[in-house]
Amino acid sequence: LSERAGRLIGIAHSNSLRLVRLINDILDVEKLESGQINLELQPIDLREVAIRSLDNVRGYADGLGVRLELAEGPSAPVMGDADRLVQVVVNLLSNAAKFSPESGTVEVAVMPEARIVRLSVRDHGPGVPDAFRARIFTKFAQADGSDTRQRGGTGLGLAIAKEIAERHGGRLWFESAPGEGATFHLDLPMTVGDAAPQTTHGPRLLIVEDDPDAAEVLRIMLAQDGFDALVAGSAAAALDAVEGEGFAAILVDLQLPDADGIGLIRALRERPGTVDTPVVVVSADVARGRARGRSLEVIDWLEKPFDQERLRSAIAAVLERLGRQAPVILHVDDDPDILQVTAETLAGIAEITHATSLSQARKVLARARPDLVILDLGLPDGSGLELLPDLGEGAKGIPVVVYSAQDMDAALGERVEAVLVKSSASLADLARTVRRLTFTPRDR
Numbered sequence: 001l002s003e004r005a006g007r008l009i010g011i012a013h014s015n016s017l018r019l020v021r022l023i024n025d026i027l028d029v030e031k032l033e034s035g036q037i038n039l040e041l042q043p044i045d046l047r048e049v050a051i052r053s054l055d056n057v058r059g060y061a062d063g064l065g066v067r068l069e070l071a072e073g074p075s076a077p078v079m080g081d082a083d084r085l086v087q088v089v090v091n092l093l094s095n096a097a098k099f100s101p102e103s104g105t106v107e108v109a110v111m112p113e114a115r116i117v118r119l120s121v122r123d124h125g126p127g128v129p130d131a132f133r134a135r136i137f138t139k140f141a142q143a144d145g146s147d148t149r150q151r152g153g154t155g156l157g158l159a160i161a162k163e164i165a166e167r168h169g170g171r172l173w174f175e176s177a178p179g180e181g182a183t184f185h186l187d188l189p190m191t192v193g194d195a196a197p198q199t200t201h202g203p204r205l206l207i208v209e210d211d212p213d214a215a216e217v218l219r220i221m222l223a224q225d226g227f228d229a230l231v232a233g234s235a236a237a238a239l240d241a242v243e244g245e246g247f248a249a250i251l252v253d254l255q256l257p258d259a260d261g262i263g264l265i266r267a268l269r270e271r272p273g274t275v276d277t278p279v280v281v282v283s284a285d286v287a288r289g290r291a292r293g294r295s296l297e298v299i300d301w302l303e304k305p306f307d308q309e310r311l312r313s314a315i316a317a318v319l320e321r322l323g324r325q326a327p328v329i330l331h332v333d334d335d336p337d338i339l340q341v342t343a344e345t346l347a348g349i350a351e352i353t354h355a356t357s358l359s360q361a362r363k364v365l366a367r368a369r370p371d372l373v374i375l376d377l378g379l380p381d382g383s384g385l386e387l388l389p390d391l392g393e394g395a396k397g398i399p400v401v402v403y404s405a406q407d408m409d410a411a412l413g414e415r416v417e418a419v420l421v422k423s424s425a426s427l428a429d430l431a432r433t434v435r436r437l438t439f440t441p442r443d444r
Helices: 003-033 046-064 082-098 130-135 147-151 157-167 212-224 235-244 261-269 286-292 308-321 336-345 358-367 384-391 410-415 427-438
Strands: 042-045 067-070 077-080 105-112 116-122 171-176 182-189 204-208 228-232 249-252 279-283 300-303 328-332 351-355 372-375 400-404 418-421
Touching (some): 042 046, 046 116, 077 082, 077 182, 082 157, 082 182, 157 212, 182 212, 204 235, 235 249, 235 261, 249 261, 261 279, 261 286, 279 308, 300 308, 328 336, 328 358, 336 427, 351 358, 358 384, 372 384, 372 427
Parallel strands (some): 067 105, 204 228, 204 249, 249 279, 400 418
Antiparallel strands (some): 042 077, 171 182
């Protein structure tokens, strides 16, 4: 081939590849929007997803003269579809490499936090223009008309990534300052250990959802906040479930295989056992359902996809509907960082007051009686165990959770309800323990 013919063939090959990517992206968007993509949710380590994604993108980044670096960190357990999450992270890495200067570095971090695992991808490119921020996750979005020609891409990658993240019960978001690069964050619900959260002893909820992936994501989110959930895949299964036991609340999808969700809610309202049970609608068809179900006393209407904070707000409304005030918890610890992160973890679960010493704790106890005490053992003016006599004993005693870097004498175990060692117990463990010890089921 002549040099000119080779150059033309190269251009044709490049455009053919771009057309294939565009077609695949359009198909993915269509499948996601129509609910035709079924996620294969399994216990996975998001750090392993990051490693696989880096391997996929490294050749492309090397061609641009960009280094990819993964920060050290602990394992990051989530429930997810590994292949789909790799698709999300590969998109973030490709974008970061594409917009990085030559010899630049793309930094990747995966860190478990209070209730979530966060994967972050940071570049040192031009940043996201202010005018583009509001539409960056919309379909066919490009920062300007020259982006497609200069950097390639279909403008669909971030829209697809956001949909996949939300189908996992997570979210995709970014931080950027013009001229200082951008950091994209993928937040997913963290699981406990290497598997899905185990059954808890908190409030019992019923999830009526025929999509097993969506139901599992909901169950995981709720379990992380200390709720126990039963899944019913149809209206008939839901009605059978409420015949056999009582539930603190019922979450209902409107599109069920054997009945309309509004019809199910009406049927629940006609039964003596569920006439007053709080109902939260979780559906992709909220607008139509709200118009038809105005008289059904639904606590909240959650549009799919939704984030965990929105779900947590709806459940908080359920607890308020049950006439139960948030429990008051006294947290005794001399580490201000531990106090702050624990308060953030328990936000929406309880009202937190804190003390940094034995003397300060006794002053708090003299003013008001808390519903639960979270107790560190190593305090500046003595052992936290010295506070136990101030908390009473037996049925009239205040429940105590020891949450400390130190282990405690097994002989004292009868006086405390739970012992959590900070090095081995997560904040999610603490939240579940608080839920279990402070929830009082409604009389039925």
